[in-house]
Amino acid sequence: MAKLGAPTVDPATFRHVLGHFCSGVTIVTALDGGTPVGFACQSFASLSLEPPLVTFFVARTSTTWPRIRPGARFCVNVLADDQEDLCRAFAVSGADKFAGVAHTPAPGTGSPLLDGVLAYVDCTLERVVDGGDHEIVIGRVAALDAPRDDAGPLLFYKGRFGHPARNA
Ligand SMILES: Cc1cc2nc3c(=O)[nH]c(=O)nc-3n(C[C@H](O)[C@H](O)[C@H](O)COP(=O)(O)O)c2cc1C
Numbered sequence: 001m002a003k004l005g006a007p008t009v010d011p012a013t014f015r016h017v018l019g020h021f022c023s024g025v026t027i028v029t030a031l032d033g034g035t036p037v038g039f040a041c042q043s044f045a046s047l048s049l050e051p052p053l054v055t056f057f058v059a060r061t062s063t064t065w066p067r068i069r070p071g072a073r074f075c076v077n078v079l080a081d082d083q084e085d086l087c088r089a090f091a092v093s094g095a096d097k098f099a100g101v102a103h104t105p106a107p108g109t110g111s112p113l114l115d116g117v118l119a120y121v122d123c124t125l126e127r128v129v130d131g132g133d134h135e136i137v138i139g140r141v142a143a144l145d146a147p148r149d150d151a152g153p154l155l156f157y158k159g160r161f162g163h164p165a166r167n168a
Contacts, residue, residue, distance in 0.1 A: 029112040030068040040091040052141035072125035075111035079154040108142025119146040
């Protein structure tokens with residue numbers, strides 16, 4: 001067990017232990033001068049009901065986030081269990097991620113709302129806070145819905161997609 005107050009944490013141990021926290025997966029999208037951009041993001045959570053805020057954490061190495069931030073609006077697309085391939089496509093840096101991806105303008109901000117998502121949370125940028133090698137992004141909800149209420153969620157657990165029991 002890690003000692004309380006230990007000055008360093010081994011990165012491999014950090015990843016291994018934190019990988020035991022199961023999450024859903026989202027794709028954060030926006031328009032950069034009319035060009036759709038986005039990246040896969042598991043670090044999404046609801047933050048506040050009054051006012052309605054959500055949060056996600058983005059790596060400082062992301063090349064997409066600097067294209068989203070100036071526009072100060074984005075849509076968090078919550079993925080369904082049949083959207084693993086879509087997620088993989090949006091986890092690759094520098095690729096043409098939107099090739100063949102159907103989307104419409106989200107009702108609050110006009111950010112790309114991806115077809116077939118479980119739910120979406122359309123946001124304006126409220127605040128960005130320092131988070132070490134990540135930035136903590138806080139969004140204010142402009143519109144939201146769950147268009148595929150009956151579908152299952154895409155899960156991420158121990159570095160793999162799918163149902164937690166399959167990764168045991
Ligand atoms: C399942 C999954 C979850 C991810 N979650 C995050 C995340 O929460 N924050 C983050 O910065 N990157 C996350 N990534 C990695 C980014 O998607 C990836 O680094 C990014 O797409 C790089 O592209 P960019 O340079 O266009 O930003 C995740 C990747 C996968 C496959």
